[in-house]
Amino acid sequence: MREQLINLAYLVASILFILCLRGLSSPEQGKRGIFLGELGMLIAVVATLFKAEIISYQWIVAGLLIGALIGTAISARLPMTKMPERIAFSHAFGGLATSLVGIAEFRRHMLGEELSRLETGALGFEVFLGALTFTGSLMAFGKLQGFISGAPITYKGQNFTNIGAFLATLGLIAYQVAVPDAPLWMFFLVLATGLVLGITAVLPIGGADMPVVISLLNSYAGLAACATGFALGSNILIISGALDGSSGLLLSLLMSKAMNRSFANVVFGAFGTGGGTAALTAGGPAKGYNEATIEDAAAVLAASQNVIIVPGYGMAVSQAQHAVRDLAAALEKKGVDVKYAIHPVAGRMPGHMNVLLAEANVPYDVLYDLDMINDDFGRTDCVIVVGANDVVNPGAKTDKQSPIFGMPVFNVELSRSVIVLKRSMNTGFSGVDNELFYLPNTMMVLGDAKKTLIALFQAVKGDGH
Amino acid sequence: MSSEIIFGLYIFALATFVGYQVISRVPALLHTPLMSGTNAISGISLVGSLVAAGRGHDAISTALGTIAVAAATINVVGGFMITDRMLRMFKSKKAPASLPEKKA
Numbered sequence: 001m002r003e004q005l006i007n008l009a010y011l012v013a014s015i016l017f018i019l020c021l022r023g024l025s026s027p028e029q030g031k032r033g034i035f036l037g038e039l040g041m042l043i044a045v046v047a048t049l050f051k052a053e054i055i056s057y058q059w060i061v062a063g064l065l066i067g068a069l070i071g072t073a074i075s076a077r078l079p080m081t082k083m084p085e086r087i088a089f090s091h092a093f094g095g096l097a098t099s100l101v102g103i104a105e106f107r108r109h110m111l112g113e114e115l116s117r118l119e120t121g122a123l124g125f126e127v128f129l130g131a132l133t134f135t136g137s138l139m140a141f142g143k144l145q146g147f148i149s150g151a152p153i154t155y156k157g158q159n160f161t162n163i164g165a166f167l168a169t170l171g172l173i174a175y176q177v178a179v180p181d182a183p184l185w186m187f188f189l190v191l192a193t194g195l196v197l198g199i200t201a202v203l204p205i206g207g208a209d210m211p212v213v214i215s216l217l218n219s220y221a222g223l224a225a226c227a228t229g230f231a232l233g234s235n236i237l238i239i240s241g242a243l244d245g246s247s248g249l250l251l252s253l254l255m256s257k258a259m260n261r262s263f264a265n266v267v268f269g270a271f272g273t274g275g276g277t278a279a280l281t282a283g284g285p286a287k288g289y290n291e292a293t294i295e296d297a298a299a300v301l302a303a304s305q306n307v308i309i310v311p312g313y314g315m316a317v318s319q320a321q322h323a324v325r326d327l328a329a330a331l332e333k334k335g336v337d338v339k340y341a342i343h344p345v346a347g348r349m350p351g352h353m354n355v356l357l358a359e360a361n362v363p364y365d366v367l368y369d370l371d372m373i374n375d376d377f378g379r380t381d382c383v384i385v386v387g388a389n390d391v392v393n394p395g396a397k398t399d400k401q402s403p404i405f406g407m408p409v410f411n412v413e414l415s416r417s418v419i420v421l422k423r424s425m426n427t428g429f430s431g432v433d434n435e436l437f438y439l440p441n442t443m444m445v446l447g448d449a450k451k452t453l454i455a456l457f458q459a460v461k462g463d464g465h
Numbered sequence: 466m467s468s469e470i471i472f473g474l475y476i477f478a479l480a481t482f483v484g485y486q487v488i489s490r491v492p493a494l495l496h497t498p499l500m501s502g503t504n505a506i507s508g509i510s511l512v513g514s515l516v517a518a519g520r521g522h523d524a525i526s527t528a529l530g531t532i533a534v535a536a537a538t539i540n541v542v543g544g545f546m547i548t549d550r551m552l553r554m555f556k557s558k559k560a561p562a563s564l565p566e567k568k569a
Contacts, residue, residue, distance in 0.1 A: 010512075013509075017506050017509075018483060018484075018487060020502065020506065021484070021487045021488060021491070021499070021502065021503070021506075022487050022490070024491045024495050024498060024499050024502060025487075025490040025491055025492070025495075026492070026495075027494070027495065027552060027555035027556075027557070028557075030495060030498060030552040030555070031549065031552050031553065033502075034502065034545060034548050034549050034552060037502065037505065037506060037545060038545050041505070041506070041508065041509065041511075041541055041545070044509060044511070044512060045511055045512075045515070048511065048512050048515045048516065049515065051515075051516060053516050053519075053520050054515065054516060054519035054520065055519065055520065055521045056519055056521045057519060059518045059519065059527050059530065059531040059534075060515055060518050060519045060531075060534060062531060062535075063514070063518055063530075063531040063532070063533075063534025063535040063538065064534060064535075064538050066535040066538075067534060067535040067536065067537065067538020067539045067541070067542065068538055068542045070535070070539045070543070071538060071539040071540070071541065071542030071543030071544075071546065072542060072543070072546065074539070074543055075542070075543040075544075075546040075547040075550070076546065076550075078547065080551070080554075083497060083501075083547075083551075086501075086547065087497075087500050087501060087504065090501070090504045090539070090540050090543060090544060091504065093536040093537070093539050093540050094504065094507045094508070094510070094536075094537070094540055096532075096533070096536045097508075097510045097511075097514055097533045097534075097536040097537040097540070098510050098513075098533075100514070100517075100529045100530070100532055100533035100536070101510060101513040101514050101517055101529075101530070101533050103529055104514075104517035104525075104526045104529040104530050104533070105513075105517070107522070107523070107525055107526045107529070108522065108526070111522070111523065116467070117467075118467060118469060118470050118473075214500070215500070218500055218503060218504070221504075221507050222503070222507060225507050225509065225510050226477060228510055228513050229473070229477075230470070230473050232512075232513050232516075233469065233473075234512055234513065235473075235476050236509060236512060237509060237510065237512055237513065238473055238476050238477050238480065239476060239480040240506050240507060240509040241507070242476075242477050242480035242481040242484055243480060243483075243484040243487075243488075243503065243506060244484075244503045244504075244506060244507045245481065245484070246480075246481045246484035246485045246488060247484060247488045247499060247500075247503045248500075248503070250485060250488050250489060251496060251499070251500070254493075342493070344493055349496075349497060349500065350493070350496035350497060350499075350500065351493060351494065351495060351496030351497035351498070351499070351500075352497060354493070354494045354495070354496070354497065354555075355497045355498075355551055355554070358551070358554040358555045358556070359554050361554075361556065363556050363557055363558035364494055364555050364556070364557060365557055365558040366558065367494060369493050
């Protein structure tokens, strides 16, 4: 009877989780959705505590308290610019939790308990995917945080060894399923290859590809949870893991599509090492660009009726979202129509720019997706590019040599004038040169984006008096 | 092959399908809250770790379980908290009084 009630509670929790995700179809319903998710989690946890297998609570309470404390500490006041790191970090915790549960289950087997074939196979996948998510996410975290170089790190035979190790692991798991008294070290070898593969698989992936990597790790964390569900015979784990896994997969597919690159190309690509330099030298060294002062830029803005702002990772780096908002507000006050163009892969994770601008109180009705706004550039007086590069590179449409050729980009060059805020004329992360910067209707304002925006704001505000 | 695994695969396939349908309706605007939200939900691995920590098998299992409980709780508490914080930041032009808009 007790088991049935617990399972019923799990069913309710699973439904609440689905409703929680469904709520995220709009910001208004989102808050209610999250509440339903929290309720579902509470029901599931309380129901679990009633399980007959649980005989002592002291360590459970300790774990819950420590987790709640750390969870609150890293979430309550975290600035939104740190969100990509935060997400990568929590994927690491997810991977850690599932692999530890897997090891704890296997420990029973080591102490003499018999495991079914299903349990053996599922535990293998669980610790492998969990370990891979753990170290992979820590690597992604390190790259985002700058502990590890954000540039792709490659060596000869990299893909070959990675794929080889992956296949070998599958073989090991299959052997353990087939041979019931397989040696114990095999299980730990699976765990170890998971840990190593997490590192080696993320090494060759560059910073600009982080949105895909983070989404992929999200998906792996979900699959690890699914495997846990199979190992423990727990449907709620299978359901939640599948939700998490499909979310991550869908996001990584969307991100790959937004870069016009196949999934495999991102995972095995090592973007921005070879082709970038070729594109750079092809243009020749003598290209001139218009460097503009704040006054020049302000004069252009003063003469504009409508303005589109294109933010990129540079906005996050210089924490310029509030300065962007102030400038936009000053322009709106003068009757200028201001919109924002948000590229799916702008920033370091899906939706990065939206969250930053929301933090700065920019209403979401003026944030436009690529498809919604790309036809407007031809009718726009001025575009301000704030620390974005690849997503405004016209070479993606014309230059077949360019490594980003085919990637859908904003048609900013069609607008009457373009103001580019950029730290320097370096090609930056991806190493791809950008023709936009050398066009006659482009003005380059070099320097820290935040400082430039504040100066522009003052110039625009003072202008009308 | 046991019926248990078939049953599990049924649930997995259907849940993946539901997940895909539900998540394809999430706008790009909310992709970051989606990630942190699914992250919080993935903390449901607590269901496994709570048992591992409280089963009282041996010291190693209990220690592993306790760490797993802590790690999963970090995701649950932190994930829901930060998702809620983020969603509160998303405001429509129509809602706040500070940005008046003409109404038809």
